[in-house]
Amino acid sequence: MTGKIKNWLEIRIGLDELIRTQLTQYMVPRGINIFYTLGIVALAAFISQVVTGFFLLIYYIPDTEHAFGSVQDIMSEVPFGWLFRLMHAVGSNLMVAVVMLHMLSVFFMGSYKKPREMTWISGAFMLLMTLTFCLSGYLLPWSQLSYWATTIVTSIPTAFPYAGEFITRMMRGGETVSGITLNRFFALHVTLLPMLLILFIGIHLFLVRRIGISAPPFDKVAEKKKLWIAFRHEDHPDGHAFYPYFVQKEMYVLMAYFALMFFIISFLPTLFFPEDANTPADQFKTPAHIKPEWYFLAAYQMLKLIPNKLLGVSIQVALTVVFVLWPFFDTKEEENILKRPLLLFVFVLSLITWVGLTIWGQYS
Amino acid sequence: MRYLLWLLIISLMVFICAPLPSLGLEDTAARSTACLDCHDSEMMEPAFRDIPADWKKSWHFQNNVSCHDCHGGDPTDAAMAMSPERGFAGKPEYSGVPEFCGKCHIGILKNYLESGHGKALKASQSGPNCVTCHGSHGIQKANINIIDEKRCSQCHTYERAKAMKQALFATEKKIRDVRDSLRELKAAGVFTEEEEKTIFNTEAEFRTLFHSVDVSLIKDRSDGFVKKLEQIEAREKSVFRELEFRKNFSAFLMLVFIGLGAVIFLLSKT
Numbered sequence A: 001m002t003g004k005i006k007n008w009l010e011i012r013i014g015l016d017e018l019i020r021t022q023l024t025q026y027m028v029p030r031g032i033n034i035f036y037t038l039g040i041v042a043l044a045a046f047i048s049q050v051v052t053g054f055f056l057l058i059y060y061i062p063d064t065e066h067a068f069g070s071v072q073d074i075m076s077e078v079p080f081g082w083l084f085r086l087m088h089a090v091g092s093n094l095m096v097a098v099v100m101l102h103m104l105s106v107f108f109m110g111s112y113k114k115p116r117e118m119t120w121i122s123g124a125f126m127l128l129m130t131l132t133f134c135l136s137g138y139l140l141p142w143s144q145l146s147y148w149a150t151t152i153v154t155s156i157p158t159a160f161p162y163a164g165e166f167i168t169r170m171m172r173g174g175e176t177v178s179g180i181t182l183n184r185f186f187a188l189h190v191t192l193l194p195m196l197l198i199l200f201i202g203i204h205l206f207l208v209r210r211i212g213i214s215a216p217p218f219d220k221v222a223e224k225k226k227l228w229i230a231f232r233h234e235d236h237p238d239g240h241a242f243y244p245y246f247v248q249k250e251m252y253v254l255m256a257y258f259a260l261m262f263f264i265i266s267f268l269p270t271l272f273f274p275e276d277a278n279t280p281a282d283q284f285k286t287p288a289h290i291k292p293e294w295y296f297l298a299a300y301q302m303l304k305l306i307p308n309k310l311l312g313v314s315i316q317v318a319l320t321v322v323f324v325l326w327p328f329f330d331t332k333e334e335e336n337i338l339k340r341p342l343l344l345f346v347f348v349l350s351l352i353t354w355v356g357l358t359i360w361g362q363y364s
Numbered sequence B: 001m002r003y004l005l006w007l008l009i010i011s012l013m014v015f016i017c018a019p020l021p022s023l024g025l026e027d028t029a030a031r032s033t034a035c036l037d038c039h040d041s042e043m044m045e046p047a048f049r050d051i052p053a054d055w056k057k058s059w060h061f062q063n064n065v066s067c068h069d070c071h072g073g074d075p076t077d078a079a080m081a082m083s084p085e086r087g088f089a090g091k092p093e094y095s096g097v098p099e100f101c102g103k104c105h106i107g108i109l110k111n112y113l114e115s116g117h118g119k120a121l122k123a124s125q126s127g128p129n130c131v132t133c134h135g136s137h138g139i140q141k142a143n144i145n146i147i148d149e150k151r152c153s154q155c156h157t158y159e160r161a162k163a164m165k166q167a168l169f170a171t172e173k174k175i176r177d178v179r180d181s182l183r184e185l186k187a188a189g190v191f192t193e194e195e196e197k198t199i200f201n202t203e204a205e206f207r208t209l210f211h212s213v214d215v216s217l218i219k220d221r222s223d224g225f226v227k228k229l230e231q232i233e234a235r236e237k238s239v240f241r242e243l244e245f246r247k248n249f250s251a252f253l254m255l256v257f258i259g260l261g262a263v264i265f266l267l268s269k270t
Helices: A002-013 A015-024 A034-059 A067-076 A081-109 A117-139 A144-159 A163-172 A179-211 A242-267 A294-305 A309-324 A341-363 B002-017 B034-040 B051-056 B067-071 B094-102 B106-114 B116-124 B130-134 B159-187 B193-210 B215-269
Strands: none
Touching (some): A002 A015, A034 A081, A034 A179, A034 A242, A067 A081, A081 A117, A081 A294, A081 A341, A117 A294, A117 A309, A144 A163, A144 A179, A144 A309, A242 B215, A294 A341, B094 B116, B094 B130, B106 B116, B106 B193, B159 B193, B159 B215, B193 B215
């Protein structure tokens, strides 16, 4: 039976050749490490979010009167609804962490350099989209935490003269966060963002496969240092087979990812749910200490520290632009960051600053 | 490139070293009112100046009951805050205190007025009112320890009060246990609003009964309260069992993925 199906596919799509060229004879560089698997883990995380999100969508009601209640029903009435909701909530945090780690490792390996500028930019946009996913999804449970965190975040554009108020009103659909905001964020979360992210994933994967996987810079042979004056696929004839070598590595890390997710659900189920996440939204009652999620804490703390709101927001926008367009700022050919002390210093300093601000934001 | 790196470093240093506070993003402080502004100021008579501090430590403060909720007036308009036109009632007469508090604590007022305490106040204008036992601005959440020898002996012997306290003890303990479990469930991320409402109503009804100061009535009705509390307790136990199941189920899934990871690792070694 299996043979028949295989033969049927062989005739129609040339299955054997496809497996040979794309898996068993497709070579990945020697010295490739587990950080190279983070891309596939991020993709798996996104698929997990889509699947769990689909089940949540069946029972969730995007309406201020029913949103909080419907989420509570998912948690307590729907069979295994708690599992899907916790997988979705914990998964969103883990997905941000994985995408961030992926970007960090790509930066550290210098894999953003010519000819991979577009791969980096598409990845950077996907990180921003992931954060927008989190922001829009955060409001949907319509809890005190989600309501007031969204109120704070949507007030940030008001720092800009002239257009700021307009942007905030457009995001909220009025002066304050309301049912209209909920509908806007819901539509963004379940339609526009998934479509955009899928498009970018397609572009990103196409670029990775078209250009070839970049070898780690630390033990590169002379061949790799050939100048990119015309398009060529970066081959690794002396490397390992994508299947089984690299696929095994990917599967191994994927299992670790899901094991970590279920560890958090099992032993730290309230890690991402402070008390205000369990209280219905009340626009007349401001909670004492509202803080954004961990991945926004550094930006939040930075805004608190800079006395001028416009300056703070402008610096953040400028840093984001520099981050997205980084391959065009760093045009030196040397990929090994260990041979570039100034870049290494900036990298480490940025990392320490981000971690420091995050911790400060959490405990301030 | 070099200039850009310096720009980046300077940007980072700006927000590391930038002087303090804040954007006003945290719109979180307790909102000030005209009442608090005046009573906190140096111009206020010393006797009235401690009121805001006492109130901020009170059970009323924790439950968002502010000055104007009891005393009326307009807390948003300093000039008219104490105007009778805006419903300002001021400080009640001693004998008017039960009606003053009873605007909110309706059931308790009824039981109090029918009790020995209420009748004494009505007859002599000097019997115990709400403030005698509970205090005023610094009022704390009521519990049976308010019934103590020192307080009760101000007016009469402690024997009768002691008998009443003993009759209340079992139910009071049950309320405390059920509340502790609810708090535990809430900390575990369970939405407990319905149970909290039920226990709030049961407790309020029970507290109302206190004020009748009628030992036999309390003994007669205690079983009813205990039954209600046991129903909540049963629901709590079932939620605890569900949480335990969730923990075990997701731990099982975790082990499945660890096992799969181990299998893949072993396969890669072969």
